[in-house]
Amino acid sequence: MALFLPKYDGEINGKITISGSKSESNRLLILQQLFPEIKIENLSNSDDTKLLKKALKSKEEVINIGHAGTAMRFLTAFFASRENSDKVLTGSKRMQERPIGILVDALRNLGVEISYEKEEGFPPIRIKGKKIEKREVAIQGNVSSQYISALLLIAPSLENGLKINFTSKLTSIPYIKMTTSLLESLGVSLEWNEDSIQIFPLNENRIKNFAVESDWSSASYYFSLIALSKLGKVSLETYKRESLQGDSILVEIYKKLGVKSSFEKNTLHLEKIENFTLPEILELDLSNAPDIAQTIAVTCFGLGIETKMTGLHTLKIKETDRLVALKTELEKFGAEVSITDESLHLKSSKTIHSDVSVATYHDHRMAMAFAPLCLKTNLLIENQEVVTKSYTDFWKDFSKLTKQKLS
Numbered sequence: 001m002a003l004f005l006p007k008y009d010g011e012i013n014g015k016i017t018i019s020g021s022k023s024e025s026n027r028l029l030i031l032q033q034l035f036p037e038i039k040i041e042n043l044s045n046s047d048d049t050k051l052l053k054k055a056l057k058s059k060e061e062v063i064n065i066g067h068a069g070t071a072m073r074f075l076t077a078f079f080a081s082r083e084n085s086d087k088v089l090t091g092s093k094r095m096q097e098r099p100i101g102i103l104v105d106a107l108r109n110l111g112v113e114i115s116y117e118k119e120e121g122f123p124p125i126r127i128k129g130k131k132i133e134k135r136e137v138a139i140q141g142n143v144s145s146q147y148i149s150a151l152l153l154i155a156p157s158l159e160n161g162l163k164i165n166f167t168s169k170l171t172s173i174p175y176i177k178m179t180t181s182l183l184e185s186l187g188v189s190l191e192w193n194e195d196s197i198q199i200f201p202l203n204e205n206r207i208k209n210f211a212v213e214s215d216w217s218s219a220s221y222y223f224s225l226i227a228l229s230k231l232g233k234v235s236l237e238t239y240k241r242e243s244l245q246g247d248s249i250l251v252e253i254y255k256k257l258g259v260k261s262s263f264e265k266n267t268l269h270l271e272k273i274e275n276f277t278l279p280e281i282l283e284l285d286l287s288n289a290p291d292i293a294q295t296i297a298v299t300c301f302g303l304g305i306e307t308k309m310t311g312l313h314t315l316k317i318k319e320t321d322r323l324v325a326l327k328t329e330l331e332k333f334g335a336e337v338s339i340t341d342e343s344l345h346l347k348s349s350k351t352i353h354s355d356v357s358v359a360t361y362h363d364h365r366m367a368m369a370f371a372p373l374c375l376k377t378n379l380l381i382e383n384q385e386v387v388t389k390s391y392t393d394f395w396k397d398f399s400k401l402t403k404q405k406l407s
Contacts, residue, residue, distance in 0.1 A: 002357070003384035003395065005374035008402045012225060012232030012272075012375075016397045020044045020212030021245055022390050023175065026052050026070045027153060027182055028210050030078055034157040035186065035202070042212040042238065046390045062088045067095060067362060067389060070146055072123060076103055077150035080112040081157065082129040088117060090124035094362055100125060103147040106139045132158050141166035141195075144314055145175040148197075152179045155199035156188045163198040172314065174246025174288045181244050185210070214238045216247035217365075218391045219268065220295040223254040224372040225401065226270045228302045234401060239268040246289045253292075256282060257299060278305050280348070287311030294369035297326055297346055301335050302376050306348040313342035325361050329370065332356045333377070352377045364389035371398055 025044035032038040033056050043049060048068040055063045055075055065071040072091055079087045090096070101121035104114050110132050117124040132154075139147060148164065155162035170176065176197075180190060183199065187206035191198040219236050226232045239248075241263045251261040258276035262269045282300055286293050290312050300307040315322035323344055327337040333356050336347040352373070357380040360366040364386045371394075373379055387394040395406055 001384055003381045003404075003406070005371060005379050005381060005402075005404055007354075007376065007378050008374050008404070009230075010403060012229045012234060012401050014401045015235040015237070016222065016400070017237045018214040018218045018391070018397075019046070019393070021215040022046045022048055022070070022217075023178060023215070023245065024182070024210075024212045025049045026074060027149065027179055028212065029053055029056060030074050030153045031182065031186060033078065034154070037208075038186070039209045040212065041209065042214070044212065044215065044390075045392050047388045047392070048390060061086065062090060065089065065091050065095070067092050069095070069098060072098070072100065073103060073144070073146040073150045074153060076100060076114075076125065076127065077107060077154050079127045079129050080107045080110075080114065081132055081154040083131045085127070085129035087129075088124055088126045090117070092362070096123050098122070102140055102143055103150060106137050106147070106151060110134045110137050132162075133160060135160045136163040136165060138165045138167050140168045141170035142168045142313075143171075145170075145172035148176055149179040152176070152183065152197065152199060156183060156186070156202035158201060161198070161200040163196055165196045171287050171311070172246070172290070174244075178244040178246070182210075213240050213243060213245065215390070216243065216245040216250060217291050218368075218394070220247065220250055220292045221368045221372060221394070221398070222270060222401075223250050223259055224295050224299040224302075224369070225375065225398075226259045226272050227254055227257040227299050228372050228375040229272050231274065232270075232272045234270050236268045236270065238266040239263070240266065247292050249289050250292060253282075253284065253296065254299075257303065278303055281306040281308065283308045285309075285311045290314050291365065293344065294322060294326055294365050297330065297344060298369045298373060300346055301330055301333065301349065302352070302373055304348055304350055307346045308343070309345075310343045312344060316341065322363065322365070325359070325363065325366055329356075329358050329366065332358070333373070333379075354378050356380070357382060360384075360386050362386060364391065368394055374402060374404065 020042040022044045051068045052071040113128040189200040260271045323339045334351045334353045354377045358370045
């Protein structure tokens, strides 16, 4: 179903409570399955988290996780480490086009039997779990951090722990740090060197209550909304000044786009800076926070400033090829965009076409990233329901601030 967003010229002012981080929630669900004493508060209500939770409880042989990429990676390693389990992991058509071979190869090298049901290197896969006794494994560091996090999460439950050796330079380091920080909070000992991470087995579990911080990726759309507003204020809960999430770099990035951020306990306040002088060009390396690239690109287009973003190589293997999708949809509005396999260059533009229909490609972030453009023009968001993948209440919250009708 498509959602029409008419141009909104009114005031932006309100308070939004966003559910727990999908990234933290999904990691904690795997750890909770391995160490049942863990209690989790403020769990994400995203589709991905619900699918992962359901899959972990499932007694079925075949598990379909739809579009949930994190669930596919984490469950592959989880079931591989469960002795005598026999599972087939599958997903949507797009999921069956997303590579899994690097993680499968690593698990095979640890002695696990995994076979491809269709195309080599891609889901669906059959996993016959076993007791993993090998102490070391090698994997590329410059691919999806989820492969590495998947191995890190199971490592403390293994008899001998696990040393993960990287054959290339690490990227998306904040997501790996998120995983290791959660492990350390649980009481896991680890050693992180330049080219390896050693995880030791957890012998004595600290019974731990985890309160999941709200999702910073979801906050990005409100940073964009305030940046594109004439004058606006919004308060977001529940956020920490010292966050495990790499996307918290939004505070520094959007300061350059006229958004002031401040913290009051666990509330993040965003406010448009009056009479702010925008830069002519915004240059960013988003290697450590690629998920906010779409939001930033749309913001810069709406503000009429040039942006050059690099470090975006992982966007090609997401729900869609996000670089191609961004270029295609921004150009409908009159933007001039060029891309490579790992970068995007948006030239400054003073023209924004009206009544454009934005295709979302089964990608939640495409829908939410383009929504704030309603402060500049009329637009139509196709398949508005895709937002439930990560942010179930997005349209309800967004409409509170922009007075949009949901039908």
